[in-house]
Amino acid sequence: MAETLPTKIYSLSNSVQELAMKGYNEVPERYVHKGGSSGGIISASAPLLDVPSIDLSLLISPSPAGAEELEKLQSALSSFGCFQATNHGMSNMFLDKLREMSKEFFALPMEEKKKYGKTADDIEGYGSDSVLSEHQILDWTDRLYLTISPEDKKRLKFWPENPRNFREVLEEYIMKLKTLNEFILKAIARSLNLAENCFLQQYGESESAAVIARFNFYPTCPRPDLALGVKPHADASAITFLLQDKEVEGLQVLKDDQWFRVPVVPYSILVNVGDQVEIMSNGILKSPVHRVVTNSKRERNTLAVFFIPGSEMEIGPVEKLINEERPRMYKTVKDYVSIYFQNYQLGKRPIDAAKI
Numbered sequence: 457m458a459e460t461l462p463t464k465i466y467s468l469s470n471s472v473q474e475l476a477m478k479g480y481n482e483v484p485e486r487y488v489h490k491g492g493s494s495g496g497i498i499s500a501s502a503p504l505l506d507v508p509s510i511d512l513s514l515l516i517s518p519s520p521a522g523a524e525e526l527e528k529l530q531s532a533l534s535s536f537g538c539f540q541a542t543n544h545g546m547s548n549m550f551l552d553k554l555r556e557m558s559k560e561f562f563a564l565p566m567e568e569k570k571k572y573g574k575t576a577d578d579i580e581g582y583g584s585d586s587v588l589s590e591h592q593i594l595d596w597t598d599r600l601y602l603t604i605s606p607e608d609k610k611r612l613k614f615w616p617e618n619p620r621n622f623r624e625v626l627e628e629y630i631m632k633l634k635t636l637n638e639f640i641l642k643a644i645a646r647s648l649n650l651a652e653n654c655f656l657q658q659y660g661e662s663e664s665a666a667v668i669a670r671f672n673f674y675p676t677c678p679r680p681d682l683a684l685g686v687k688p689h690a691d692a693s694a695i696t697f698l699l700q701d702k703e704v705e706g707l708q709v710l711k712d713d714q715w716f717r718v719p720v721v722p723y724s725i726l727v728n729v730g731d732q733v734e735i736m737s738n739g740i741l742k743s744p745v746h747r748v749v750t751n752s753k754r755e756r757n758t759l760a761v762f763f764i765p766g767s768e769m770e771i772g773p774v775e776k777l778i779n780e781e782r783p784r785m786y787k788t789v790k791d792y793v794s795i796y797f798q799n800y801q802l803g804k805r806p807i808d809a810a811k812i
């Protein structure tokens with residue numbers, strides 16, 4: 457029978473996986489959402505969101521089907537902020553290999569994983585949420601957080617050598633996503649009848665653009681009604697690519713003040729715009745607020761990759777999207793990621809700080 461949680465556990469280990477393995481039938485206080493915006497009882501049975509599928513190969517087609525797909529893209533991003541990308545040029549086998557690799561890493565003995573362990577005040581490496589304040593509610597997840605670009609910020613000591621092909625497969629995936637990121641930024645511009653390069657220019661093709669990979673591992677959780685895998689947030693990126701677990705759902709998106717489940721589509725990649733594209737588009741495209749619910753029976757593995765403009769880039773609404781009907785809604789910002797974290801820690805929605 458599962459043990460009862462000792463009442464004295466507050467801060468615990470720095471791995472949720474270890475905590476989950478103890479087999480308690482309660483979660484420690486520090487993981488409990490008591491109400492507020494996420495509303496006390498967390499429901500895993502929210503309605504399903506019909507996330508549009510976009511065939512990337514059609515987005516450059518001069519045919520009527522191409523124009524239709526561009527329109528679908530614009531409509532998906534302005535109403536949901538995300539879409540399922542198909543025909544992205546990566547084989548099912550390759551995506552399975554990535555997933556397998558991530559599973560293998562989290563299944564390694566703790567001692568081995570801790571070789572890549574982050575320190576309490578660092579974000580990079582393997583571990584769970586850093587505890588920054590006493591009131592913080594912790595996420596029921598362990599992560600492996602890696603900076604991929606810029607090259608000089610890469611810290612290889614955090615890159616697993618086990619599984620053996622980890623570095624190589626991850627680099628290959630990122631190279632493919634870099635191409636997709638540019639492709640999508642161009643397609644978004646065209647879908648809004650703008651010059652192809654206007655988002656990409658702000659994103660900057662400079663060396664300083666950041667790419668972050670976050671491997672998320674969600675252990676089983678005894679109280680999915682009380683704890684969240686990731687609390688509600690929108691991403692600080694321009695574009696995020698999420699390779700979801702092939703079988704286990706968990707991601708939810710907030711739309712019209714209601715949570716919706718994002719379905720699993722095994723070989724599609726879920727693409728969402730982050731706050732920086734919302735700003736560039738003057739609010740036409742929406743950076744979706746999302747969260748992850750936990751599951752009492754099954755673990756879940758995902759891989760999120762964030763594409764972030766260089767910190768010296770000025771990000772603001774594209775001039776052509778500002779007019780009398782739609783006045784400028786955001787200031788021009790620089791180093792939005794810093795603004796994001798300052799506000800996030802205060803419990804505010806970061807993009808509000810950029811609003812006029």
Ligand SMILES: O=C(O)CCC(=O)C(=O)O
Binds near residue numbers: 672760
């Ligand atoms: O794991 C997921 O489904 C989403 C993770 C996420 O939102 C994030 O890493 O920012």
Ligand SMILES: [Fe+2]
Binds near residue numbers: 689690746
């Ligand atoms: Fe996210």
